[in-house]
Amino acid sequence: MYKNCIHTALIFICLLLCSSMLSATTRLKVVVVVDGLTEENLILLRPYWSAGGLRLLSEEAFQTTASFPHQVYGGQETMATLMTGTTPSHHSIMSDYYFDRDERSLRAILQDDNASGIGTGSQLSARPLLSTTITDEWRIRHGVDSKIYAIGLQAGGTILMAGHAANACCWLDEASRKWVSTSYYSEGLPSAADQMNISGRIDLVAEREWTPRMDISMYNHPTKEEQKRGFSYLNKNNLLQCPAANTLVIELALAQQADRHMGEDMISDLLLLQLTTLSPKAQSDAIESAEQEDMYLGINQDLGFLMEQLNKRIGKENYQVLVVGRPIKGYSRSTLELANLSVNHFNTDRASALIGTYLMAMHGHERWVDGGYGPYIYLNRILIEKKRMSLENIQRQVANFLMDFEGVQVAYPIHEAITSEDKESIYRRHAGDVYFRLQDNWVIDTKDDKTFDQVIQSAPKVPVLYWSGTMTSFPDGKLQATDIKELIMNY
Secondary structure (H helix, E strand, O other): HHHHHHHHHHHHHHHHHHHHHOOOOOEEEEEEEEEOOOOOHHHHHHHHHOOHHHHHHHHHOOEEEOOOOOOOOOOOOHHHHHHHHHHHHHHOOOOOOOOOOOOOOEEEEEOOOOOOOOOOOOOEEEOOOOOOOHHHHHHHHHOOOEEEEEEOOOOOHHHHOOOOOEEEEEEEEEEOEEEEEEOOOOOOOOOHHHHHHHHOHHHHHOOEEEEOOOHHHHOOOOOHHHHOOOOOOOOOOHHHHHHHHHHHHHHHHHHHHHOOOEEEOOOEEEEEEEEEEOOOOOOOOOOOOHHHHHHHHHHHHHHHHHHHHHHHOOOHHHHHEEEEOOOOOOHHHHHHHHHOOOOOOEEEEHHHHHHHHHHHHOOOOOOOEEEEOOOOOEEEHHHHOOOOOOHHHHHHHHHHOOOOOOOOEEEEEHHHHOOOOOOOHHHHHHOOOOOEHHHOOEEOOOOOOOOOOOOEEOEEEEEEEEEEOOOOOOOOOOEEEEEEHHHHOOO
């Protein structure tokens, strides 16, 4: 009798625990990565938020900041770090491109010759990404029936959000005004995206005009031109840099949620979205124009609409939202000039040519340098091996030579760089023979990099907002960008 009572009690307790776990299950987690979002701008613009969206998040969400433990060049390495919880030295994504030694030319970091573009000629996938991502571990934890989708504005960022295990992803192609994708994912182009393409919704939005949401005098930092004339753009001329682009992402996200019934059962689903704060005139993350402020106002409305709809469809208690910024640009020339600082340019192509001339004078008239990209110089290893010369000695000579260049703070042979303070920024297989870091207020200027007027900060900080209708606790203290994956998975 006593044993039977104990047995019954244990069963009852187990049922209670199971019931508690089920009721606490987050049916849908929404991760929103916003390019250029900064804590300073959230504070600056908070008085202008309408109900919902960023206002709701700033008032009810747990807030903190996260810093990046590696050099940031404004490329895809930041998204990879957020999604994998690791650094470029592990996940392999150092920037948007890398120098292919075999082809002696630049290659897109996510180029995959075995993948086909859907609606686009680009052959891209997450296959080059070496670390597991949020989506991979989400799939392992929640099973094959969990629905995982990524929607964004750029191919690289969206694919990195989708990781290896998403059902599908899609991004907005500016030229065709269509949602496009890659064959890498099992579902290809999501049906909701295909339906929006067919409907003509994107063309309709593209033909509209973007004008200020408020009287121009109400903005904090209108330019002199904006003070006189305001601002006005046809969306189609700047489709990926206007509030309408963010709105289209949110509209598709809601269409996808409805189409696949995301968050409507007890299997947790994951929806990842990429938005942007960067307007046509934006030279940096700093607010320097009314149009940039207007981008934030648009995001506030879009997120408010998203949450309002999810409240109606699946209930406030059944989903969570995490919003995190992603650094794209540093301080612009105009911002630095206000602080009586200047921007200086380091031309990697010119540096490579000078290094080639130097090595010719040292070792003979040969092509000693294959090229340069980003903070790397790539030597002609085939020639060096053919001449039976020490690669490390040549790397050392080049590093010492680079140290005499104006603007260079430090230069290392690659075997020393991977043990230096910058080691987390370097993936050895894609790295050059010599790595260099510039002094403050210097930027890398190459023919392949069009974002010249920016100073990328070391360890930039981004805001993190985590909202839940039921959450009562949150990890204390500041975060690293590498903590975001754990945050999404376990809170």
